[in-house]
Amino acid sequence: MNPSVAIGMFPALFALVFLGIPVSLSLLIVAAGAGAIVFGSSVLVQLYGPILSTSSNFVLASIPLFVFMGAVLERSGIAARLFQALQLWMGRLPGGLAIATIAMCSVFAAASGVVGAVEVVVGMMALPAMAKYSYDRGLVAGTICAGGSLGTVIPPSVVVVVYASIAQMSIGQLFAASIIPGLLMVLFFLGYILIRALLRPSDAPRVPVEDIAMPLGEKLLITLKALVPPVLLIVAVLGSLLGGIASPTEAAAVGAFGAVALAVFFRELSVQTLKEALAVTVRITAMIMMIVVGGTMFTSIFAVAGGGLLVGSLAKGLGLGPYGLIALFLFIVFIAGFVLDWISIVLICVPIFAPAVKAAGIDPVWFAMMVLVVIQTSYLTPPMAPSIFYLKSIAPPDLTYGHMYKGVIPFVLMQLLVLVVLLLVPEAATWLPSLMVGL
Numbered sequence: 001m002n003p004s005v006a007i008g009m010f011p012a013l014f015a016l017v018f019l020g021i022p023v024s025l026s027l028l029i030v031a032a033g034a035g036a037i038v039f040g041s042s043v044l045v046q047l048y049g050p051i052l053s054t055s056s057n058f059v060l061a062s063i064p065l066f067v068f069m070g071a072v073l074e075r076s077g078i079a080a081r082l083f084q085a086l087q088l089w090m091g092r093l094p095g096g097l098a099i100a101t102i103a104m105c106s107v108f109a110a111a112s113g114v115v116g117a118v119e120v121v122v123g124m125m126a127l128p129a130m131a132k133y134s135y136d137r138g139l140v141a142g143t144i145c146a147g148g149s150l151g152t153v154i155p156p157s158v159v160v161v162v163y164a165s166i167a168q169m170s171i172g173q174l175f176a177a178s179i180i181p182g183l184l185m186v187l188f189f190l191g192y193i194l195i196r197a198l199l200r201p202s203d204a205p206r207v208p209v210e211d212i213a214m215p216l217g218e219k220l221l222i223t224l225k226a227l228v229p230p231v232l233l234i235v236a237v238l239g240s241l242l243g244g245i246a247s248p249t250e251a252a253a254v255g256a257f258g259a260v261a262l263a264v265f266f267r268e269l270s271v272q273t274l275k276e277a278l279a280v281t282v283r284i285t286a287m288i289m290m291i292v293v294g295g296t297m298f299t300s301i302f303a304v305a306g307g308g309l310l311v312g313s314l315a316k317g318l319g320l321g322p323y324g325l326i327a328l329f330l331f332i333v334f335i336a337g338f339v340l341d342w343i344s345i346v347l348i349c350v351p352i353f354a355p356a357v358k359a360a361g362i363d364p365v366w367f368a369m370m371v372l373v374v375i376q377t378s379y380l381t382p383p384m385a386p387s388i389f390y391l392k393s394i395a396p397p398d399l400t401y402g403h404m405y406k407g408v409i410p411f412v413l414m415q416l417l418v419l420v421v422l423l424l425v426p427e428a429a430t431w432l433p434s435l436m437v438g439l
Contacts, residue, residue: 006307027294065252091207095197105147119148142407295347337378
């Protein structure tokens with residue numbers, strides 16, 4: 001054990017990240033360097049263990065399947081039909097197009113589980129629609145970024161899969177626990193948009209009646225065709241998992257098969273589409289698994305060097321109590337979200353926090369949901385802010401970083417409001433798991 005090495009690992013990691021070295025490589029470099037100091041020539045033996053545990057973790061096999069499901073849906077035309085249907089029904093509301101965008105992101109997040117796919121697909125449709133009716137550019141940016149981030153909490157979320165794997169928790173429990181916080185997030189986003197549109201109508205004008213007028217029968221038919229496919233996919237994935245019919249990996253396979261079947265049904269599946277979906281799946285999965293390996297190495301070396309005991313003794317020495325400990329850990333996660341991506345936060349923080357949380361008698365499911373909500377804010381908080389970078393990649397030149405950073409602030413506050421609700425009402429996270437998967 002060498003606590004001084006453990007303490008120095010985090011400054012070294014942040015230094016490498018700020019130098020522009022990819023997070024996965026930064027984790028590997030720091031883990032190898034610290035391991036060499038602690039173990040000397042036997043460091044390679046110590047680093048082999050995390051590689052073996054990651055490669056043999058059956059739960060992680062669900063990640064490429066969920067990513068593939070989202071990639072196929074992105075190219076199947078389902079999203080376009082759903083946005084059209086929501087626009088027809090919600091366009092006349094104050095802020096109707098922004099409300100339709102959040103609703104669209106909610107459904108698509110529940111059908112894909114991949115944040116980037118949700119935001120890019122919805123953003124490409126919502127941007128021109130809201131620009132056409134002169135929506136405030138800050139509201140446009142904030143709505144799309146916040147809606148895209150919903151894939152963090154709303155199941156089936158890849159973030160939840162990785163968290164459950166690292167924390168050795170049931171994915172079914174965490175999926176069930178995330179349903180109510182996810183719905184609260186959607187409601188708070190919608191409430192903010194509606195109130196802002198009522199107070200400042202020029203920021204979010206209503207769609208003129210003539211632009212969306214059509215016979216009721218035609219509108220219902222469009223809605224039916226748009227809503228039924230994603231709803232069936234959501235029921236198939238979450239229903240099979242929460243009902244105990246399938247394991248997480250099997251449920252992900254059901255989702256991937258369902259996405260392909262829907263693409264075939266709507267005649268949107270071609271060899272080129274399949275190649276693109278597979279390429280996206282390989283690229284995203286390789287990125288995630290590289291960071292998983294690096295993060296597992298980092299935390300294992302940190303723990304062996306005495307970092308875990310150091311954190312535990314620090315937590316006891318501060319005498320914070322359960323709520324003080326929760327506040328400290330969530331604050332660390334929030335600050336880390338400014339410079340690290342979600343998977344790095346999970347891989348670094350969860351193994352370190354979990355023993356202290358267990359020792360303090362804190363419900364791990366409740367704590368997990370609060371951590372996931374805080375991680376969701378990291379999608380919107382600069383300088384990393386992945387949601388802002390996703391949006392910038394598809395945004396017109398007149399939608400600047402200034403609009404985006406200003407636009408996401410109210411939605412970050414809404415996310416923190418959900419965190420307050422979870423702190424005050426733990427049952428919002430624990431009630432459904434107790435009913436559905438016997439927590």
